[in-house]
Amino acid sequence: MTENAVSLLSGGMDSSTVLAYSRLSYDVTAITFDYGQRHRKEIESSALLCRHFGVEQKVIRLDLRQIGGSSLTSEEKVSRRSFSDIGRGIPDTYVPSRNIIFLSIAAAYAETIGARTLFIGANSVDYSGYPDCRPEFFDSFQKALSLGTKIGNERGIVIKVPLQSMSKGDIVRLAEKLKVPLSLTWSCYNGREKACGECDSCQLRLKGFMDAGSIDPIRYERYPREYRAYLAEKNKKIR
Amino acid sequence: MTENAVSLLSGGMDSSTVLAYSRLSYDVTAITFDYGQRHRKEIESSALLCRHFGVEQKVIRLDLRQIGGSSLTSEEKVSRRSFSDIGRGIPDTYVPSRNIIFLSIAAAYAETIGARTLFIGANSVDYSGYPDCRPEFFDSFQKALSLGTKIGNERGIVIKVPLQSMSKGDIVRLAEKLKVPLSLTWSCYNGREKACGECDSCQLRLKGFMDAGSIDPIRYERYPREYRAYLAEKNKKIR
Numbered sequence: 001m002t003e004n005a006v007s008l009l010s011g012g013m014d015s016s017t018v019l020a021y022s023r024l025s026y027d028v029t030a031i032t033f034d035y036g037q038r039h040r041k042e043i044e045s046s047a048l049l050c051r052h053f054g055v056e057q058k059v060i061r062l063d064l065r066q067i068g069g070s071s072l073t074s075e076e077k078v079s080r081r082s083f084s085d086i087g088r089g090i091p092d093t094y095v096p097s098r099n100i101i102f103l104s105i106a107a108a109y110a111e112t113i114g115a116r117t118l119f120i121g122a123n124s125v126d127y128s129g130y131p132d133c134r135p136e137f138f139d140s141f142q143k144a145l146s147l148g149t150k151i152g153n154e155r156g157i158v159i160k161v162p163l164q165s166m167s168k169g170d171i172v173r174l175a176e177k178l179k180v181p182l183s184l185t186w187s188c189y190n191g192r193e194k195a196c197g198e199c200d201s202c203q204l205r206l207k208g209f210m211d212a213g214s215i216d217p218i219r220y221e222r223y224p225r226e227y228r229a230y231l232a233e234k235n236k237k238i239r
Numbered sequence: 240m241t242e243n244a245v246s247l248l249s250g251g252m253d254s255s256t257v258l259a260y261s262r263l264s265y266d267v268t269a270i271t272f273d274y275g276q277r278h279r280k281e282i283e284s285s286a287l288l289c290r291h292f293g294v295e296q297k298v299i300r301l302d303l304r305q306i307g308g309s310s311l312t313s314e315e316k317v318s319r320r321s322f323s324d325i326g327r328g329i330p331d332t333y334v335p336s337r338n339i340i341f342l343s344i345a346a347a348y349a350e351t352i353g354a355r356t357l358f359i360g361a362n363s364v365d366y367s368g369y370p371d372c373r374p375e376f377f378d379s380f381q382k383a384l385s386l387g388t389k390i391g392n393e394r395g396i397v398i399k400v401p402l403q404s405m406s407k408g409d410i411v412r413l414a415e416k417l418k419v420p421l422s423l424t425w426s427c428y429n430g431r432e433k434a435c436g437e438c439d440s441c442q443l444r445l446k447g448f449m450d451a452g453s454i455d456p457i458r459y460e461r462y463p464r465e466y467r468a469y470l471a472e473k474n475k476k477i478r
Contacts, residue, residue, distance in 0.1 A: 062301050067347050097347035100387050104343040108306050108336035132387035140383040147379050148339050148371035 002027040004115035005160075006106050009057070011045030012187040013180075013205055014163055015121035017171055020178040021162050022119040023055060029113060030057045031106050035098075036065040039191035048184045060105060064098070099132035103141060103159065111151045117158045126168040126204050135164055168204055169211020176214065183217040194219045197227075241266040243354035244399075245345050248296070250284030251426040252419075252444055253402055254360035256410055259417040260401050261358040262294060268352060269296045270345050274337075275304040278430035287423045299344060306335060338371035342380060342398065350390045356397045365407040365443050374403055407443055408450020415453065422456040433458045436466075 005026035009015045010033075022028045032046045043059070050057040099122060106118050122133040131137060142159040146152035163171055175182055187205045188195035195202050197220040206227045209216045215234070223231070244265035248254045249272075261267045271285040282298070289296040338361060345357050361372040370376060381398045385391035402410055414421055426444045427434035434441050436459040445466045448455045454473070462470070 060305050064347075066299050067344065068351050097343055097350065097384075097388055100343045100384065101340070101347060104336055104340045105306065108303075108340060111335040112307050131389055131392050134386070137383065137387040140379070140386050144376065144379040144383045145336075145339065147373070148376040149336055150370055153370050 003117065004029070004110075004113055005117035005119060006031050006058075006110045006113075006115050007055075007119035008032075008102055008106055008121065009046045009049065010121070011042035011047075011049065011185060012121070012201070013175060013182060013185045013208070014123060014171055016045075016049050016180050016182075016185045017175040017178060018119050018121040018162055019049065019053060019055065020175070020180045022160070023053060024178075026117060028055055028119070029109075029115070030055050031102075031109060032057060032059045033102055033105075034059055034061045036063045037191070039186065039189050041188075041191040042186040045184055045186035049181070052181055052184065058109060060109070062101070062105065064101075097132060099130070099137075100141065103145070107145050107149055107152075107157060110157075111149055114151070116151050116155050117160060119160045119162070121163055122161050123163045123166060123168075123171070125165060126207060135161070138164075167211060168208030172208040172212035172214055176212070185218070192221070194221045196220070197222045197224060242356065243268070243349075243352055244356035244358060245270050245297075245349045245352070245354050246294075246358035247271075247341055247345055247360065248285045248288065249360070250281035250286075250288060250424060251360070251440070252414060252421060252424045252447070253362055253410055255284075255288050255419050255421075255424045256414040256417060257358050257360040257401055258288065258292060258294065259414070259419045261399070262292060263417075265356060267294055267358070268348075268354070269294050270341075270348060271296060271298045272341055272344075273298055273300045275302045276430075278425065278428050280427075280430040281425040284423055284425040288420070291420055291423065297348060299348070301340070301344065303337070303340075336371060338369070338376075339380065342384070346384050346388055346391075346396060349396075350388055353390070355390050355394050356399060358399045358401070360402055361400050362402045362405060362407075362410070364404060365446060374400070377403075406450060407447030411447040411451035411453055415451070424457070431460070433460045435459070436461045436463060 003026055005022055005028050007019045007022045007028045007030050009019050009030040019030055030050050032043060034043055047057060103118060110118060124134050138159050138161050142157055145157040149157060187201045189199040189201050190196045195218055203224055206216060206224060210227060210230045242265055244261055244267050246258045246261045246267045246269050248258050248269040258269055269289050271282060273282055286296060342357060349357060363373050377398050377400050381396055384396040388396060426440045428438040428440050429435045434457055442463055445455060445463060449466060449469045
């Protein structure tokens with residue numbers, strides 16, 4: 001019998017790739033948080049992805065606007081940073097303890113379905129500099145969850161972070177290999193009709209496609225200069 | 240300037256005592272969770288206690304019934320155990336990862352008010368056997384929170400568990416010393432008009448009063464045999 005696991009799914013490219021990866025070896029339930037994010041479109045994306053993969057989804061409501069402290073859950077404008085600034089310092093989109101809170105709740109839910117393995121799509125190479133994305137945090141949190149839960153006391157909790165040391169380019173390549181329908185994923189912090197192309201998340205995503213030599217299938221309001229140059233170069237080669 | 244701290248307050252005897260203790264040295268905000276508990280009366284108690292102490296209160300809604308797995312958040316009957324069985328094994332009132340979830344969210348909120356110190360009224364002497372009440376769990380979780388949060392990276396997170404190694408009798412004595420209005424506190428898992436006197440929480444509480452040689456000021460539907468004998472003995476002495 002395949003072991004149960006839970007996989008945190010935002011609907012973005014990284015967590016969708018992790019979902020595709022985790023279902024190769026586990027009977028996976030996707031856990032998605034409806035946390036008052038301005039980019040609610042990612043919740044719709046997550047549902048489409050679960051349907052695509054035939055994976056059960058559990059959506060948990062926890063309004064993080066009650067806590068505040070982040071431009072992602074407020075009416076504040078998400079600030080624009082250039083490619084080279086991303087990863088320097090902690091940005092205003094940092095939601096205090098978001099991975100901590102999500103993993104805690106995921107661990108609680110996992111326990112109710114007899115799962116001890118939690119997958120998360122965090123990454124500490126091409127990332128936004130959040131402290132709860134780093135390997136030393138996950139190691140430490142895995143220990144704490146193993147001590148603090150009933151199932152953890154019996155069998156230990158395992159937090160799997162398969163993308164931990166992958167670049168965004170590696171992730172795009174893995175997503176393509178695993179046939180993740182990237183056109184269904186949503187990464188933009190601004191939940192408008194098209195991706196903005198300006199927020200950290202859009203820029204990191206497009207950097208991934210450039211590194212992988214691929215083209216992002218989703219639609220953007222505008223591309224960053226670097227990506228426009230990349231597309232022009234690619235078109236030149238095709239001709 | 241006094242340092243900020245947050246103190247988890249359920250409205251029960253233990254967390255109320257910790258609130259009274261924490262405010263001696265910190266500028267404290269009480270954090271109370273409205274998590275779909277059947278004993279909602281404790282939320283009213285918590286508000287009265289904050290008013291009594293002149294402490295600011297933040298109530299956070301997170302419906303743990305979405306997660307399930309506990310008789311405390313379901314319509315299931317809370318099972319009755321005798322004095323001697325309490326502490327043996329993990330009871331059906333165990334809410335998966337409750338302290339883990341509450342501390343994670345408290346840490347997020349603490350960060351927004353510049354607090355790095357979290358108080359919690361957990362106890363591992365006269366307790367119900369929950370794994371997330373033990374000292375090794377708190378040590379481990381404190382490390383994880385220090386690594387995973389912005390404020391923790393800068394100054395470290397401290398989880399203070401002042402009642403950790405105190406018996407329920409010690410807690411009653413400390414509560415009386417700190418002039419905690421015990422008549423306002425609510426411990427019973429069944430949120431009826433009077434405390435049931437039968438659930439683990441009522442029994443542990445009454446054991447505390449017996450150990451301290453005091454009398455619980457709140458009203459009960461019925462007392463456990465041991466407490467009835469204790470009251471009879473006390474009355475005999477008075478005469």
